[in-house]
Amino acid sequence: MSLRSIIQSIGAFVGKLLILPIRFYQKYISPHTPPACRFTPTCSQYAIEAIRKHGPIKGLLLAIWRLLRCNPWGGSGYDPVP
Template identity: 40%
Template sequence: MILLSRASLLLIALYRKYAPASVRERCRYYPSCSAYSLVCIKRFGFIQGWKLAIARLKKCRPPNGGYDFPPGKKR
């Protein structure tokens, strides 16, 4: 599972670096969906992290938006 987690983190990092700005800057939440996914996968592991990330992506549609931090430590 560690290898899958690292591969996922690498793919998300590549998306954040190379995706067009018109796509990346349209996220309606803070932190962005890709940043949220990185935190979830690091904090909860591959399976639970992706479950949380996919749930977040499903609700990332207009008129939604606002602050939505990963579960766990409060800021």
């Protein structure tokens, strides 16, 4: 097993760990709160897509940036993962 494949495996594992609390939120918390996300896809779905597409580090940074933009003075509408 090469170093590159080990790093990729660790990244995939960390990505799955980051997605677990997001899934928990989607299943157990979000259904009991009013819809508040100004964007499509929702911020939680965006975070999952970003982590899967870009890996745990860049994906998490993209998700944080998205959450910071999701406010009454920010934008709204369709905002896909780059």
